[in-house]
Amino acid sequence: MSKELMKGNEAIGEAAIRAGCKLFFGYPITPSTEIVEYLAKYLPKAGGTVLQGEDEVASINMCYGAATTGTRVMTASSSPGFSLKQEGLSFLAAAELPVVIVNVNRVGPGLGGLGPSQADYFQCTKGGGHGGYRQIVLAPSKGQELYDFTLEAFDLADRYRTPVVIMADGFLGQMMEPVELKKPAQAELPAKDWTVGGCRGRAKRKIASYALTNEVGEANNLHWQAKWARMQDTLQRWESFHAEDAEYLIVGFGTCGRIAKSTVLAARRQGLKVGLIRPITLWPFPVKAFADLGGVKGILTVELNFGQMVEDVKLAVECRTPVFSHNRVGGMMPSEGEILRKLGQVFGLAVEV
Amino acid sequence: MMDKILLAGFGGQGVMFVGKILTYAGMLAGREVCWIPSYGPEMRGGTANCSVVISDEEIHSPVIEYADCGIVLNQQSYEKFLPRIKPGGTLVANSSIVDTAQKRDDINVVAVPAGELANGLGNASLANMVCLGALLAALTTVDMAGVEKAVDAVVGKKKPELYEINLAAVRKGAGK
Amino acid sequence: MQKVFGRPQGLTDLPFHYCPGCTHGIVHRLVGEVLEELDIIGDTIGVAPVGCAGFSLDFFACDFVGAAHGRAQAVATGIKRALPDKIVFTYQGDGDIAAIGTAHAIHVAARGEKITTIMVNNAVFGMTGGQMAPTTIGGQVTTTSPYGRDCALVGAPIDLPKTVATLNGAVYVAACAVDTPKNILQAKKCIKKAFQVQQRGLGYALVSVLSTCPTNWGLSPVDCLKWLQENMMPVYEMGELKMTEEVKAL
Structure with missing residues (x-):
């Protein structure tokens, strides 16, 4: 199969389109901007929509909304912007919603700089948001993996009903390498029988993470923890x-x-x-x-x-x-x-x- | 075979473009390639640089500590990258605007009046391609035929009229 | 015997657990009636905020999504963009929409997002126990303005509907109250129109409803209504603040 010479960020964008991502909500920030630019150009041609949010907080919450409908959705950012998404990530983990989030790390702390960095490791892997939650974090090391892992991230997100973070760095995002544009694997995924979309002909559904009583709160946490333990057992790579x-x-x-x-x-x-x-x-x-x-x-x-x-x-x-x-x-x-x-x-x- | 190449100059001098041509040439020849642009404030501060690795084997580290060869199109880049060429390597300098008085005995500095040669072709912005021509002799993974294919792939389809003039500049630099 | 009054189908059977005298119940009922009358219960997704209005999740008979504090309109945007043929509305308190959610409240209108927002304004943060909100009026005592809101110190209250009405994407903006039977009927008309605007895909619609909070205001339900009329109505511009020609033609 022929290869395309692409920037890492573009490979992520192309993989998202091929994975069936229909919505992208984001906000430009170096060094991840080519992702939103690439998708703004090509996602509409694939029947999708790119909407630039007023900020990162809006963008991640738009992803949350889109994910409640079962639509494949993604956002991308870099470190300071990723910080702003942490509230949303906690809510996504709790509501068990599949969203793919790309964090092309740049230098920190604070405004930092635009150079490559891996300083968001704690934030990505330990839960940068509140409340104690887990999310899958994939670490690609080259253009082909940026493409492959993005494809796979959508399946993992759907399989485990979880946010999946692709943790890259500015170097990977900006680097241009040949990428084989593989077709997505035909994974058998669980039916999305939990989505909202109008209750005509079925019982009302609600997607939320609030627990009115501590007993319910504990039960919810035990449920999430069991899922994370299962993931810990099966997903290590x-x-x-x-x-x-x-x-x-x-x-x-x-x-x-x-x-x-x-x-x-x-x-x-x-x-x-x-x-x-x-x-x-x-x-x-x-x-x-x-x-x-x-x-x-x-x-x-x-x-x-x-x-x-x-x-x-x-x-x-x-x-x-x-x-x-x-x-x-x-x-x-x-x-x-x-x-x-x-x-x-x-x-x-x-x-x- | 592996070439680690550094390319630098003012923004607008076509440094990224030369990098792209080299990268395509490598890829079209079935080699592993990797093109790393400078980005961010560096890019906006006037000087642009990129590095290209072309190899017969998988490229693990794309970070170039010392390059096999390179092209510098302005003075600032000459001074910055002169120490970054491996002993025995080649550095092509656009001598129209680069003073190459500062020397290294263990590398081959090729001073090419690329600005003048490009002007002679009627297009001053082709100095980058003239330098690419001068670099070819130092490369192990890319030759003239490879550059022709790459220029065709990158500009041929979009702007066919630019195809010939770009290649003329490369040939000029190669002394052919 | 003929049944002449019942619970609208737009609401579930769950009894409201809002405080006695709270007007959320009335606003809920109006929205529930509109969902039923327009026959859109099965096509609608509601988005609940954080605060007392967050309970709406359980009370409406349609699908519902709970959002983070202030983010209901961003969440609704995501839903609507995924399902453009469905009806999407947010039901938010004034603290949620006019403080932490301000950026979204402005931009959802600027984009002309085809959703409907019901904003319930009781001039305080109710759920957390009656703190000052951006909508708390001058001189009003709350737990975080114990000497009365000092506008010289913290600024005057925000009239959010008036601000939103200045944005091109907002095609219908109304400010109502549920203090009298007449105003309740008027509020229902506005709420209905705001959903019809969405059904026709005309743009963004916002209906603000002045509401009461007997618990945190420390007044009886009846005195609350009087306080609303005497203190809130003069501060907030009332009526249909904005209607494009297309909306007028509905």
Whole structure:
């Protein structure tokens, strides 16, 4: 199949159209703007609508409304805008509504900068909104995955009736790579027998998350928790790269995971048994990837933040092996050589860079 | 084979365009490619740069610490990217407006009066393509035939009249 | 014996649990009657806000969605854009629509979103226990304006319908009250028109209904009606504030 050269953000837009997304509500913000621009141009041709909300809060709540009808819907933003969507995400999780949300991370905190970042890891995976909820978070690392994961995000959202976040960064969003525009998988999904749309011929339905009594409140929470536990059990996903016989593991997701592959290959050329675990689902975090650490003598995490995913790695590792981290912030990116140097430094290995 | 290429100049000098042509040329030849534009305030501040990686194998790290070669179209970019070329690499500079007095002994600086050559073709905005022509000798993954296909793919369909003149500029830069 | 009065089909059988004397019940009934008369119960999706009006979720016989505080109109926009042939309305209190939801209240009208909004204005945040709202009138005592609303300090109340009426996408804006039988009948006419506007796809329609809150005002239901007439009506412009030619022709 032929490939199209596209920006990462455009690949997300194209995948959404092909996944049957009919509505997009968003607000422009660098470095995710090409998503709303691409969809504004092409979604109407596919019978859909793009509506630019007055702000991010409106946009996520428009998604909430559209999702109550069972229509496939998406929004996209970047960090400060994603912050504004947190109220909506909490409500989506509670009302169990399928919406795909893209967060093309940029530098923070505050207004920060436009450079690439992974500093919204906590916000995406731990619930940036109130009340204690979970949502699926996917971390693509290249153009093809931005496309593939977006396609899949719509199915996951429908299957589990949940918001699904695609966590990318400005680098991935802006980078242009060839993308194979695969057809969406014909997934068998549960019937949407819960949507609103007029009660003619059936009983009235309501979609809301308010509990009048604490007893109902607890029952609701237990129901959600059971679903999240089920998801935690079945959805963990990661890529192992030369990890089988590794003595030293690098753990990095998205752009960092991708850069670290070059580090692994460089280390292997020098006879060092280095491997990579690249988490693909950030929530649920792939704890299973760390179940059997074999002969691993130490782990180095690489992130575009001051160390957020490293906490999940440490929880998964349970002190069985030392965990160090290498961090770049403010929009700076680590190079393959720089990661190799750090490996050598923390584990006392002779490395050539 | 792998080429890691840096491209830089003023916004409007066609830096992104050259990057796109190289990327298409790589892709149309069945290679793995990756094109990374600068974006954000950098882009709006006047200087534009992008990097291109073309490879026979999957491109893992797209981050270019040191490039195999590059093109700089203005002085600022020359000074910024001169130290970023690997020893033995090539840096093509638009000598019409870039003073290449500052040198490195371990790389090949190709000074091309791209502005004048482009003017000679009747279109001053083709300096970028002249430099691309001058870069071809340093590339392992893209040749003239590849550039022809890429220019056809990118501008051929939309503006057929620009196809010939762009390629003429590339040939001029290649000394052909 | 012939039945001459009953619960409109637009309402469920669930007894209202609003405070005694609260006029939400009257406004609910009017909307319920309109849904029935226009035969749109089965084609309508309502959106409930946060606040006392949030209970409306259970009381109307049509499908209903609960929104976050202030977001009902954004949620309604999403529903309407997904289902343009259905009837979508929001039922919101003044605190919800004119404070935290102001941006949405303005932009839904500016876009001419083809939805209907019923705004119930009782000049306080009722559910949280009678705090000052953007609609609290000058001098009015609330738990967060214990010495009376000082307009020099916090500004004068917002007449939201009047503001919305200035926007092109709003084709029908009316301000009513449910203090007397005559005004109740008038309010119903306005509410009905606001739904008909949507049925014809003419644009955005807003009906504000001046309402009472005996619990938080600390007055008897009857005194509340008098207080509404003497204190709220002079502040808020009443009547059909805006009607385009197309709406007049309905």
